[in-house]
Amino acid sequence: MASVDAPTQGGFRGWLNKRLPVDSFIRSQLLDYYAPKNFNVWYFFGSLALLVLVMQLFTGIFLAMFYKVGDTTAFDSVEYIMREVDYGWLIRYLHSTGASAFFLVVYLHMYRAFLYGSYKTPRELLWLFGMFIYLALMAEAFMGYVLPWGNMSYWAAQVIINLFSTIPVVGPGLVEWIRGDYGVADATIDRFFALHVVAIPLVLLLLVALHLVALRQTGSNNPDGIEIKEHPGPDGKPIDGIPFHPYYTVKDVFGIGVFLTLFAIVAFFVPTFGNLFMEEANFEPANPLSTPEPIAPSWYFTPYYAILRAVPNQRLGALLLLLAVLAYFFVPWLDRSPVKSVRYRGWLFRGFLALFTVSFLALMWLGMRPATGGYVTAARVFACGYFAFFVLMPWYSRRDRVKPVPNRVSFHA
Amino acid sequence: MTDAAATVNGSEVDQSRRRFLTVATSATAAVGAVFTISPFVASWEPSERARAMGAPVTVDLSKLEVGQMVTYVWRRQPIYIFRRAEQAVQDLAAHDGRLKDPKSLDSEQPPYAKNERRSRRDDIAVLIAVCTHLGCLPKQHFQTGDPVLGTDWPGGFLCPCHGSRFDMAGRVFNGSPASTNLRVPPYSFPAENTLVIGQDEDTAQGAA
Amino acid sequence: MPKTVVVALVLALVMDLAPLGLGVAVAAEAEGAGAPLDWEHWHAGNEVANTASLQRGARNFANYCASCHSLKYLRYSRMASDLKIPTDLLKANLIPAGASPADYYTQTSIAPADAVNWFGKEPPDLSLIARSRGPDRLYRFLKTFYVDPSRPNRTNNLELNNPAMPAVLSALEGVKQAVFKNEESTVDGHTVVTKRFDHFVTLSPGSLSSEEFDGFVRDTVNFLDYAGEPAQVERRSIGVWVVLFLLTFTWMAWLLKKEYWKDVH
Numbered sequence: 110m111a112s113v114d115a116p117t118q119g120g121f122r123g124w125l126n127k128r129l130p131v132d133s134f135i136r137s138q139l140l141d142y143y144a145p146k147n148f149n150v151w152y153f154f155g156s157l158a159l160l161v162l163v164m165q166l167f168t169g170i171f172l173a174m175f176y177k178v179g180d181t182t183a184f185d186s187v188e189y190i191m192r193e194v195d196y197g198w199l200i201r202y203l204h205s206t207g208a209s210a211f212f213l214v215v216y217l218h219m220y221r222a223f224l225y226g227s228y229k230t231p232r233e234l235l236w237l238f239g240m241f242i243y244l245a246l247m248a249e250a251f252m253g254y255v256l257p258w259g260n261m262s263y264w265a266a267q268v269i270i271n272l273f274s275t276i277p278v279v280g281p282g283l284v285e286w287i288r289g290d291y292g293v294a295d296a297t298i299d300r301f302f303a304l305h306v307v308a309i310p311l312v313l314l315l316l317v318a319l320h321l322v323a324l325r326q327t328g329s330n331n332p333d334g335i336e337i338k339e340h341p342g343p344d345g346k347p348i349d350g351i352p353f354h355p356y357y358t359v360k361d362v363f364g365i366g367v368f369l370t371l372f373a374i375v376a377f378f379v380p381t382f383g384n385l386f387m388e389e390a391n392f393e394p395a396n397p398l399s400t401p402e403p404i405a406p407s408w409y410f411t412p413y414y415a416i417l418r419a420v421p422n423q424r425l426g427a428l429l430l431l432l433a434v435l436a437y438f439f440v441p442w443l444d445r446s447p448v449k450s451v452r453y454r455g456w457l458f459r460g461f462l463a464l465f466t467v468s469f470l471a472l473m474w475l476g477m478r479p480a481t482g483g484y485v486t487a488a489r490v491f492a493c494g495y496f497a498f499f500v501l502m503p504w505y506s507r508r509d510r511v512k513p514v515p516n517r518v519s520f521h522a
Numbered sequence: 523m524t525d526a527a528a529t530v531n532g533s534e535v536d537q538s539r540r541r542f543l544t545v546a547t548s549a550t551a552a553v554g555a556v557f558t559i560s561p562f563v564a565s566w567e568p569s570e571r572a573r574a575m576g577a578p579v580t581v582d583l584s585k586l587e588v589g590q591m592v593t594y595v596w597r598r599q600p601i602y603i604f605r606r607a608e609q610a611v612q613d614l615a616a617h618d619g620r621l622k623d624p625k626s627l628d629s630e631q632p633p634y635a636k637n638e639r640r641s642r643r644d645d646i647a648v649l650i651a652v653c654t655h656l657g658c659l660p661k662q663h664f665q666t667g668d669p670v671l672g673t674d675w676p677g678g679f680l681c682p683c684h685g686s687r688f689d690m691a692g693r694v695f696n697g698s699p700a701s702t703n704l705r706v707p708p709y710s711f712p713a714e715n716t717l718v719i720g721q722d723e724d725t726a727q728g729a730a
Numbered sequence: 731m732p733k734t735v736v737v738a739l740v741l742a743l744v745m746d747l748a749p750l751g752l753g754v755a756v757a758a759e760a761e762g763a764g765a766p767l768d769w770e771h772w773h774a775g776n777e778v779a780n781t782a783s784l785q786r787g788a789r790n791f792a793n794y795c796a797s798c799h800s801l802k803y804l805r806y807s808r809m810a811s812d813l814k815i816p817t818d819l820l821k822a823n824l825i826p827a828g829a830s831p832a833d834y835y836t837q838t839s840i841a842p843a844d845a846v847n848w849f850g851k852e853p854p855d856l857s858l859i860a861r862s863r864g865p866d867r868l869y870r871f872l873k874t875f876y877v878d879p880s881r882p883n884r885t886n887n888l889e890l891n892n893p894a895m896p897a898v899l900s901a902l903e904g905v906k907q908a909v910f911k912n913e914e915s916t917v918d919g920h921t922v923v924t925k926r927f928d929h930f931v932t933l934s935p936g937s938l939s940s941e942e943f944d945g946f947v948r949d950t951v952n953f954l955d956y957a958g959e960p961a962q963v964e965r966r967s968i969g970v971w972v973v974l975f976l977l978t979f980t981w982m983a984w985l986l987k988k989e990y991w992k993d994v995h
Contacts, residue, residue, distance in 0.1 A: 146994050171562055175569075188803045188857070191961070193570035196561035198961040199968075355990050362547070363987045366980030373976055377969025392862040392958075520995070535993070543986040550979050557975070574805065574832035 138325070143350030144357055145331035147518040151225070152329075153364035154218035160365055161211045162317065166310060168204040176256070178302040180295040183258035184394045199376075206376040208250055209386045212409035214368075215246065219437075223462060226449030227330040233441040235323040240438050242316045245309055247434075250409065252305040258298060259391030260401050266293045266301075268404070272417075275427040292397065333518045334449025340516060349518045403479050411476025412469050416495070418480040419488040429492070436499040443502040448511040455510035461498050468494035578720035583646065591662055593651065596719045600651040600659060601707060603717065610664075610690045611644045613676050621693045623703055629654075629693075631706035632722060640691040640706055648709050648719065649692040655700035658683035664690070679704070766911070766928045769888055774869035776952035779963050784813045787953025790946060792824045794898060798845070798853040801835035804957050809835070812960055849883075850894040860958035865951050872899065872947045876908035876930060888927055903943045904936035 126132050175194050177186035190197035219239070222228050228236035251269060255262045270287050274280040289296030328338055335349070342348035351357075381387040385408050390401035406414050413430050420426035448454055451462065468491040475488045568576065576597040583605075586592065591604035615638055618624040626636050634642045641647050653660050660679035668675045671687070678689040687695040692704030708722040777783065788809060791801075810820045810831065817831060826837045842852045860868060871889040875897035878886035885897040888908065897905075910925040938946060956962075 171565060192803055195564040195567050197565060199561050351994055359987045359990045363983040366983045370976040370980055373972045377965055377972060389862050392858040540989055543989055547982045547986045550982055554979060577832050
């Protein structure tokens, strides 16, 4: 095989490389790009998120070929896909399972950053791009859920759009502007379709590209939080690094295999996942005169939903929901610890991280329950736990008694 | 591809094992990719709704008079059904020399229509009303000796788009831009006066 | 008059009068004595892969449900193909005269306006009812109709309180009465008395035995489960192959990874 550096490369490859930096791109991004060798299971989720993005784009495009947008046609067209388009049911289930899989993968991907301080210098921008991806993803999922125009679709749109009415002065007018009508209507579903199929995917692709470029610039963090570039070997390459290809291409392929197996089990055997991925109420067409009982958003939104309902004041609740999401943006600057990885942090940080984890999961569960009695009290308690993680971070991250960080990563073959 | 060290930990890197595993895994992935793409490709096939709308069409012929033509739609195509006079059928053999494909050797039709009449029966003609040139709807000119088409015009069709001419069996005349005869759909006669377009011995399953 | 005749006449009178007013606290026979009937945990136990059951369910639906309820997303031909019903049987027994097998399953004979007048609401389309309610709740619904003189159509239902739908299967099931027991409980320091369902009493038998009727309901619910998602059997069978393939692929990818990572220390 001809050496990739040969300036007088023959054949098609030579022709191509003179016009497009194919070989040099492969070399710089895969062969010369060194990643830390101590990646553990938490490091699979980035490539998996990219895989799910591609899957959603592909299945989504095919769904858009058969779906008919509009308040009188959407629900019927989804049943048309499920029953009359050859393998339409499969394409639909892949897309609906993919939506939940996307959030599962993204939440685990984000959690890794908390474990290992991946948002800390010099990776703040990488983290911010990630957070914008998270916001775009939430908008994308919300709009996508409205498109089948089931009863839950309709009422989810109603409730979420109404949140914007809490904005002072512009609120009520803004809500009408978003809907395009006096209530959630045909105009709403039409514009959500255009945003969901074209606009937000383009925004997502752009953000993902920026996210990857920012990653390439700083190099990846690792479970020990050590900057591997600070310890080059005799060949100038990080001594704790390995070329991304073939080591991480091969490892990610394995990760993809495990993920797809679990994904297929869900998509083929339990696509509704006990009412979590596809709610019963959404198999009834949208009915403006009948709110489903109980009403709740999809599981990936319920932590924030629980926080919203924990506050007895509508405006304050909406504000707290917004702050709960925005809090993530500030973490690189709230965290004052000299140490990145939880492995070398003390018990104060570990305690608050555990508090955050438990609170997030508890809020997720509570958001699916009715907003009565003990559930609301519990939601208030866990909302405090959730916010404490962020609000108190400047204090406890500094007070925390850290352990000395070694020079070399810990790696076991 | 990176040059892996020739020895690892003192033992040889088994390149052949690596190559085998890489090829085997890639081949499996390729097979998986083909299986994964196939439902998406299949989804483009006419859906059950299209197949239902493309189901055979039943036509009652009892009111169809000699020289009369009706148009039905089958699988989104216009179908001409007309009853020919005995004379018109007998005259078909007379102008074979003026036709591009008098025996329908190059044209498309089911086996029972590969004859001079291009039909199962002498009297009833069933033709797909799509000009084999560029797809326009040919116009009916059953009157023999038409002033525009010439005194030797035996009756048939004239396509208004580019002037192709077809006889009473849908066969194309010399000098037409079209090269093949009007196509014939599958059809059958379950009863003397009942015609079913889209169903014959080969397409026996009938409804979608 | 002989004693037996008197007893028989009295019993007949009581049976006739029973639907009129013997409602709440009738002392029941041994039927259900002890723990209350646990209807809330009944399961439909249906199997969508059981074609014979689906065929019976299709027949049941056509005879007892289709005059009011449509299955507007299901084509007859699709049902016939999945349930292995030959076209001639389909045309003879399951679809109205003049309908084409390719038509959607709508053969209701009640005008919507009339339905609203008679029942209070239009009978809903049932294509997706098994997905929006679940087979278990449908099973419970069809099996817990009881006589309720206080309602305009004189029936009520344990699963769905005050339904607009009458007890259309009572000719098969028979007519039954619900016996409620008073239950005391303490809420916020006060004693609250609630009516809790205890058991059913059969007032008159139907043409099916209780086992036969149970089978009837299960078959019908099974058919509705099928109608909600006709592709589900195919989905699961393809899924088996897909998961097996992916397990194989993952195992190979694991071996490949282990081989290459021998390089890394």
